[in-house]
Amino acid sequence: MAFLKQIAKGLKALLQRRREDAELDEELQSYVDAAVAEKMNAGATREDARRAARLEMGSADAVKEEVRSVSWETTIDTLWQDARFAIRMLRKNPGFTAIAVLTLALGIGANTAIFSVVNAVLLRPLPYPNSDRVMMVFLQDPSLGLDRGDYGDADFLALRQQQRSFDGVAAFSSPDNGFALTGEQAPEEIPGTAVTDAFFDVLGAKPLVGRTFLPGEDRPGQPPSVVVSDRFWREHLHADPAAVGKAITLGGTSHAIVGVMPASFHFGSNDNDQVWPILQLRAPVQRPPFFLTVLGRLKPGVSATEASAEASHIATGVAEQYPRSNKVTALAVPMKEVLVGSSRPALLVMLGAVGLVLLIAVVNVANLQVARSAARQREMAIRGALGAGQWRLVRQLLTESVLLAVIGGALGLAVAHWGLGAIVALSPGVVPRMDEISVDAAVLLYTLGIAMVTGILFGLTPAFRLRARRIGDSLKQSGKGSPETSGSSLLHNLLVISEFSLALILLIGAGLLIRSLSRLEAVSPGFDPGQVLTMRVPLPPAQYKKASQVTSFYQQLLDDMESKPGVRAAGITMSLPPNLLELENPFHMEGQSYEPGKATYLAEEIPVSQDYFRALGVPLVAGRFFDDSDRDPSRHSLVINQTMARRYFAGKDAVGQRVQTGDANPKSDWYTIVGVAGDVKYEGLDAKEQATMYVAYSDDGWCPWFVKSMSLVVRTTANPAEIASAVRADVAGLDSTVPVTDVVTMDQLLSKSVSGPRFRTVLLGTFAGLALVLASIGIYGVLAYSVARRTHEIGVRMALGAQRGQVLWFIMSQGARLALIGVVIGVVASLALTRLMASLLFGVSATDPLTFIGVAALLFAVALLACCVPALRAMRVDPVVALRYE
Amino acid sequence: MTGKPIALVQGTLDMLILKTLALEPLHGYGIAQRIDQISRGAFQVNPGSLFPAFRRLERSGLIDAEWRATENNRRAKYYFLTSLGRKKLSTETKEWGRQIAAITRILEAES
Numbered sequence: 001m002a003f004l005k006q007i008a009k010g011l012k013a014l015l016q017r018r019r020e021d022a023e024l025d026e027e028l029q030s031y032v033d034a035a036v037a038e039k040m041n042a043g044a045t046r047e048d049a050r051r052a053a054r055l056e057m058g059s060a061d062a063v064k065e066e067v068r069s070v071s072w073e074t075t076i077d078t079l080w081q082d083a084r085f086a087i088r089m090l091r092k093n094p095g096f097t098a099i100a101v102l103t104l105a106l107g108i109g110a111n112t113a114i115f116s117v118v119n120a121v122l123l124r125p126l127p128y129p130n131s132d133r134v135m136m137v138f139l140q141d142p143s144l145g146l147d148r149g150d151y152g153d154a155d156f157l158a159l160r161q162q163q164r165s166f167d168g169v170a171a172f173s174s175p176d177n178g179f180a181l182t183g184e185q186a187p188e189e190i191p192g193t194a195v196t197d198a199f200f201d202v203l204g205a206k207p208l209v210g211r212t213f214l215p216g217e218d219r220p221g222q223p224p225s226v227v228v229s230d231r232f233w234r235e236h237l238h239a240d241p242a243a244v245g246k247a248i249t250l251g252g253t254s255h256a257i258v259g260v261m262p263a264s265f266h267f268g269s270n271d272n273d274q275v276w277p278i279l280q281l282r283a284p285v286q287r288p289p290f291f292l293t294v295l296g297r298l299k300p301g302v303s304a305t306e307a308s309a310e311a312s313h314i315a316t317g318v319a320e321q322y323p324r325s326n327k328v329t330a331l332a333v334p335m336k337e338v339l340v341g342s343s344r345p346a347l348l349v350m351l352g353a354v355g356l357v358l359l360i361a362v363v364n365v366a367n368l369q370v371a372r373s374a375a376r377q378r379e380m381a382i383r384g385a386l387g388a389g390q391w392r393l394v395r396q397l398l399t400e401s402v403l404l405a406v407i408g409g410a411l412g413l414a415v416a417h418w419g420l421g422a423i424v425a426l427s428p429g430v431v432p433r434m435d436e437i438s439v440d441a442a443v444l445l446y447t448l449g450i451a452m453v454t455g456i457l458f459g460l461t462p463a464f465r466l467r468a469r470r471i472g473d474s475l476k477q478s479g480k481g482s483p484e485t486s487g488s489s490l491l492h493n494l495l496v497i498s499e500f501s502l503a504l505i506l507l508i509g510a511g512l513l514i515r516s517l518s519r520l521e522a523v524s525p526g527f528d529p530g531q532v533l534t535m536r537v538p539l540p541p542a543q544y545k546k547a548s549q550v551t552s553f554y555q556q557l558l559d560d561m562e563s564k565p566g567v568r569a570a571g572i573t574m575s576l577p578p579n580l581l582e583l584e585n586p587f588h589m590e591g592q593s594y595e596p597g598k599a600t601y602l603a604e605e606i607p608v609s610q611d612y613f614r615a616l617g618v619p620l621v622a623g624r625f626f627d628d629s630d631r632d633p634s635r636h637s638l639v640i641n642q643t644m645a646r647r648y649f650a651g652k653d654a655v656g657q658r659v660q661t662g663d664a665n666p667k668s669d670w671y672t673i674v675g676v677a678g679d680v681k682y683e684g685l686d687a688k689e690q691a692t693m694y695v696a697y698s699d700d701g702w703c704p705w706f707v708k709s710m711s712l713v714v715r716t717t718a719n720p721a722e723i724a725s726a727v728r729a730d731v732a733g734l735d736s737t738v739p740v741t742d743v744v745t746m747d748q749l750l751s752k753s754v755s756g757p758r759f760r761t762v763l764l765g766t767f768a769g770l771a772l773v774l775a776s777i778g779i780y781g782v783l784a785y786s787v788a789r790r791t792h793e794i795g796v797r798m799a800l801g802a803q804r805g806q807v808l809w810f811i812m813s814q815g816a817r818l819a820l821i822g823v824v825i826g827v828v829a830s831l832a833l834t835r836l837m838a839s840l841l842f843g844v845s846a847t848d849p850l851t852f853i854g855v856a857a858l859l860f861a862v863a864l865l866a867c868c869v870p871a872l873r874a875m876r877v878d879p880v881v882a883l884r885y886e
Numbered sequence: 887m888t889g890k891p892i893a894l895v896q897g898t899l900d901m902l903i904l905k906t907l908a909l910e911p912l913h914g915y916g917i918a919q920r921i922d923q924i925s926r927g928a929f930q931v932n933p934g935s936l937f938p939a940f941r942r943l944e945r946s947g948l949i950d951a952e953w954r955a956t957e958n959n960r961r962a963k964y965y966f967l968t969s970l971g972r973k974k975l976s977t978e979t980k981e982w983g984r985q986i987a988a989i990t991r992i993l994e995a996e997s
Contacts, residue, residue: 034915
């Protein structure tokens, strides 16, 4: 209560300061009057009484100051005074202010931008209620090197039935191709995920219109239903609430729309999803296949470890039911971790990088402040002599620098806004959750926080110097042209050295990323990417149930394409380099002993058409590619890649050898190797070489089950756009319900495949460039300042016979020494720090000597360049003018 | 006057002011005079410490003030005790008594 009254009184006093002041004046006056009256009563003359009373009172101003200092609002008042004074000082030095504010805006802006990303991606919880309990459950099979492997239907159904750790579990399967939407319009492929009944309940997501799936709706035999996205509802259903209950045809099957999800609903990395058809799982007959991802919502009080243990126990039971399958364990991982875990190292490196940039900016401004405070020594000394306490002076300086930093921070928000736009534009598909980025309270607080800390940091440097200085000494100094004190030049030097070490760390980081990127881009994908156009032509599964339907469609398409002028070869494939691998399969060689249930070797296995190799430009190493004879579905020919030949058929001719693929089963078909092709990267340019097997797409082990969503590869001398429209026309002629999607040239695909590394490189490169510029400005400023202060000294030296060359050398060596020390410290620090980014590098070690030496040399050269201007100025000093300068 | 004025123990000025006002509302000069008189000149309080003390006590709600005419018809700011101030004075007085007694005991035990 009393406390509140205090505040109320203080606020009143603050608002009515003039009245309060007048009242105090009047009170003091009445005190003096009373004293005078008293003294006259005692017999003094009026004059004597007045003098005595005034003597008793002392300085009325001092009393008023004392009274004011009692109340808390005075602090605010002085702060306001300080701020107004600071604004006046900053306006008097527009050059200094502009440079400082700009430097800070860049530093703070970069930090705000990166923090916004980190905040949205790493810090904020996923947009579901109690999202920390949403887990993804994986199967681990160490024998196959599977760390986070998919679930199979057998395992999922067992888990759903037996588990006690989760409030609910759901499985989903997201085909890369999405679902072909057919009906009145041209066929279109809609990205989507097939999900089991509890999917939305596990996430805790509520529909906008209609309902989500009911328990049991995923039982086989139930009429298929689908939940659609807000976007789909708007684009395809005219946002009509009555659309719920109607049917759409997805993948050739009619699905009843039961609900619409709100626009705010996103699901993980599949955030383009527009439809969620129900996933109906039949009673499993075998294990594998593994093709499902499992979601579960942990019960309160159950840990991920406990859930993993229970799921592992269940998986062991399933393995016993299917004796030929592998023993696996299960692992529950928080969904957020699955989603963003892989971007964490890069983002943290970026956060560290912008932190360094800000430090450099702070050092730069501190440098300017130190130089300026030297010029303001007399001002400070006079204020001190007039009675300002040391703390009061420090506070004044701090107010100035915090004000600078806050202005810089405000401008930094604008920089961040612009920078975020650039980052988002650069990063599609590189960083997850980018659509969730926003400048929220956390970001604003962070910005304000770093602005304050920044201001205090660079405000304290000159303030400490002020403390160390005796007021009398400053007053005695003439102020102008006095030689630099050793203390301040030491401070300058330390600042420049630290700037250079920080800049070097950033530059080396950026250098390593640039080298990695160029290494990565130099990796041969294993084929000739020029003049290759790719697209996907997926067949609606419901209409293409028989192998003959599939092969006749694709064969007709390929024949049509190859007869077109400008087309040199056309082929189809299930997996497309450099980044789309659909399937890996176990295999074993003839004559090799194996035990059922024990893992064998694993190879990428890809059904392709005859001319696929020619269309892509894959070299033949031995034997032959597929030919017409392989169109026979029971011919069972294989083309393997060089790595597989070298790894598993070392010392003998692979051609003619036989292997069995898929699960170990003595009764399965033998495949004969007919040729060896060059290695092709299907798992990214940065992946190690993998064993690959190609099988003819018409093979009866594959067609029609796996041959539904094929990519078309066309090698052409014609304009890609023409070819694309030719394909569209041809496909429409063959079957109007078949869509053509993802039309893109191979060059574009390759470029897109390195967009992650490129994103990181551009970002870190920008920050390093910024650091380089700031550090150069820093060393330039310090040397220019030092030359200006030493004009007199230089004049004396020259008058005494120093040559201009010597003066040049004298100044240059001063700068060079600082830069060199900074570079050496930076190299040592980098040796320790670059290890943190080892996971981001490709083909370059974290301590790559070439990068270290090259970058250090570059930085040193830039430093010398920055030193040139002041050094040349020093060289041109006219001794006569310089001596008169005093 | 008996000897030189004594420097006030930190915090005792507030108590003296409260005690002075316990008798009747007074203006600043009146308070100074009263303290001077009652202490027989032992405590001389100057405006530099008196007025900040008024402000302090006013802010903590122990005293309040109003402008009134003085006996010789001038305007002056009269301070008076609030009920909170009265309570504070009685507890402070007791506390002071206990402290003095304790200190005295210690000093006398010494001799």
